[in-house]
Amino acid sequence: MAKLPPRERILDAAEELFQAEGIARVGVQAIAERARTTKMAIYRHFETKDELVTEWLRILAADYQAAFDRAEADHPGRPREQILALARFIADGLPEISYRGCPFINSLAELPDREHPARQVIERHKALQTDRLLGMCAAAGLPDPQQTTAEITFLLEGAQVSHQNGSIGQVGPRLLRMIEAILDRR
Template sequence: MTATASRPGRVAKLPPRERILDAAEELFQSEGIRRVSVQAIAEKAETTKMAVYRHFETKDALVAEWLRILAADYQAAFDRAEADHPDRPREQILSLARFIADGLPALSYRGCPFINSLAELPDRAHPARQVIEQHKALQTRRLVAMCTRAGLPEPEEAAAEITFVLEGAQVSTQNGSIDRTAERLLRIVEGIIDRDRPSREASGPGAD
């Protein structure tokens, strides 16, 4: 999903639902979920508050749908990694790390939408928070599966370490505490997946 609502001449050409989602994305990213009203989203989308509620029953439903689209984008990165590197799980993992590394510059001024949203949604019953938790659980399962296919001796532990690195790099980029985060992220992830590679290759056929 791309934020197109603020581009002159394009707003009116998009279907109303897409205009609303694009406007919501831009405002939620720049101002936060709780500070943005439905009226502000309607004005940004060049529509009416009533029209917003025709497409989304509540503001919470709109937030959940925005995050669902973002989650689908991240899951698509897994799909691309698997399609671009068939039967090469090590390269699939590195492809995911590069996907995160390439997105770090944008996080330096916007932050991770999932992390930002979790901070604003303490209620675990909130539909948008449930979207995030389900997305993260699926992401972990897919990463564990990649680590398993790569022949890592403790795939769940490796997946946890990689997740800590990927998410930690995003937070560190957002708060500016660490420099060269992309470069370091890739080096650390590569170190995790290659840590026991010589012994694995000596004991049997490798995953790559």
Template sequence: MAKLPPRERILDAAEELFQSEGILRVGVQAIAERAETTKMAIYRHFETKDALVAEWLRILAADYQAAFDRVEAAHPDRPREQILGLARFIAEGLPTLSHRGCPFINSLAELPERSHPARQVIEQHKALQLRRLVAMCTGAGLPDPEQAAAEITFVLEGAQVSTQNGSVDRAGERLMRIVEAIVDRHRAETSRVAAAG
């Protein structure tokens, strides 16, 4: 870690500690020690601990948005495959979640204040994620893209929580089957409406 620039070392240390111990339990001194730097150096890069938490979550959110970009690029003009690709991205990440849990869900639990800058990052990320999923469902010709996207979102987030608490086995495999069933059920409704009209 010492070979990285200070800002990257701080963010790496913060991520490791926030994920393993939680945001509220980790102090700036612990982050400084893990990053092999000083508290003063942290405050040179981040005005407050809250700003550091928000930046960590901003980076994570960008990683998730990059997953949308990848599935859109891998399946151009095939929105059904894009939706399944996104579900696969979540399903493949579930084994890691079983140890640490979803950083967004965990952070929300620790940050009840709606005005907290890190909470605002999460809310903006989730809103963008839902908009992109609605667009995929619209592109797939689903008759009620908002409803389909809501169902898929509930399943994706529920799978993450169920994996974290160990209540459901084979969560990734089951997640994929459920998302596929949601998409196909909505597509079947489109076909029924078209046939009836």
């Protein structure tokens, strides 16, 4: 991490700490120590901790949107395969989130103020994600694309929570089988 520029080190340290401990429990001093920098350096790049949290979530949202881009690029004109690719992206990522869970869900729980800029990033991301999935469901010719989008979204979100709390075994394979069953309903 020390070879990265300061801003990237700060963001990497913030991500690691926010994921492990949550936003509220992590102070700027802890981020500075993990990034091997000073609080003053953090405040040169981010005016407030809220600004740092917001930027971290913007980066995470961009990573998730990139998964949509990859699914579309890897399976052009094949929306069913695109949807399965997204489900595989979530299923494959489950081990990484098993300790603390989905960073968006966790952050929403810690940011109850709907006007908070970081919460707005999450809400915009989730709306865009839903719109893109709806487009895929419609292009796949699935019956009632809005209902199908809701079902798939519930499964993707629920799989992350179920994996985190350990209530269901074999979450990834089960998620993929359920998504396939929805896609086969045509």
